[in-house]
Amino acid sequence: MSHIEPTERTRIRRRPERGHFDRAVIYSILDEALVAHIGVSVDGEPRVIPTAIVRIGDHAYIHGSPNNQLLLTLESGATACITATIVDSIVAGRSGFGMSMDYRSVVIFSKAEKVTDLAAKERIVAAFVADIMPGHIVRPPKTKELNATVFLRFPIEEASAKIRDKGVMDPDEDIALDVWAGVIPLRITPGAPENCRSLRPGIPTPDYAKAYKRPGSVD
Ligand SMILES: Cc1cc2nc3c(=O)[nH]c(=O)nc-3n(C[C@H](O)[C@H](O)[C@H](O)COP(=O)(O)OP(=O)(O)OC[C@H]3O[C@@H](n4cnc5c(N)ncnc54)[C@H](O)[C@@H]3O)c2cc1C
Structure with missing residues (x-):
């Protein structure tokens, strides 16, 4: 279903009117955001923890250490509230x-489902690489690394998107004021790649690193 009820x-x-329930809209925001925040109740207390997230099909995936409190709580069946946000512009009104x-x-x-299958874990690791740095070449994960990492997947069945794209929305009486108003678009601007200090001599910087872009980023 392309629409989420x-x-x-x-x-x-x-x-x-700012709400959207199309999977395409929800997924494009989730895919563009580098960071998600996961809110969960731990012993009745709120926790909202930032983390990397990747989507494959109709699931979102996170991973981490087995003693990670967030993952342990989610594994035990707690409902997660996952948010991802992209700020497109600063809006400067007249007040x-x-x-x-x-x-x-x-x-x-x-609610999280634990991923235990090693081949599935490998696919998720590959998806994280592709999400964070498309084209990046890495060695395959070791079985002991996959075993030592918890992978959780979240079915995306109950979700909303909200989009504000109207710029300045001052009331009519403020428009007559003699002050500037407008928007400052914000984009991620990647810097030049910096080699790892321990990089072996002779390894050139790959083009995919030199040309790195996030969706919506500027040169
Ligand atoms: C960068 C940013 C800045 C914001 N600044 C403000 C601000 O200064 N003041 C303010 O009142 N609001 C602000 N908002 C909007 C805010 O996120 C809420 O939508 C709004 O406060 C209404 O909250 P509510 O609890 O009444 O939502 P409700 O409408 O009661 O929420 C019900 C459901 O709607 C959905 N929903 C609500 N908000 C969002 C959202 N942002 N994205 C996706 N789904 C959503 C969720 O599923 C939620 O459970 C901002 C949002 C962003 C992303």
Whole structure:
């Protein structure tokens, strides 16, 4: 299904016109964001932890150490609230309340499933490489590395996206004011690659590193 049906949890109450429930929209935001935040209740206390995330099909994946508190809690069946956010512009209005940001964000509610199959773990590692640095060539993961890492997958079945793309939205009475208002677009600008200090001599910097770009980044 290309559309995700809103639930009582994901129905957008504030500014519902900014809500999107198409998988394509939700996935494009999740794929572009480098970082997700995972919120979970640990012994009744909130935890919101930033982490790398990758999507394969209709699942989102995270991985980490077996004694990672977030992963242990999620493994035990706690519901996760996963968010990813991209800030597209600073919005400078004519009043303090006119200050805002244009953004694209995603909220996913899901329960983790543990991935134990080694071949599946390998595919997830490859997906992380491709997500963080497309084209990067790495050695294959060792079985002991795969065994020593917890991989969790989240079915994406209950999710929402919210997009603000309107720039300045000052009230009519402020438009007459003699002050500047506008937007500052924000993009990720990659720097020049820096060799690892222990890089063996003679290994050239690959083109994919020199030409590194995030979606929406500028040269
Ligand atoms: C960079 C950024 C800056 C923001 N600044 C502000 C601010 O200063 N003040 C403010 O009030 N709001 C701000 N928002 C919007 C904020 O994320 C909430 O949407 C808003 O506060 C409404 O919250 P609520 O709890 O009433 O949401 P509700 O509409 O009650 O949320 C219900 C459901 O809607 C979905 N939902 C809500 N918000 C989002 C979202 N952002 N992305 C995806 N799904 C969502 C979730 O599934 C959620 O469970 C900002 C968002 C971003 C990304």
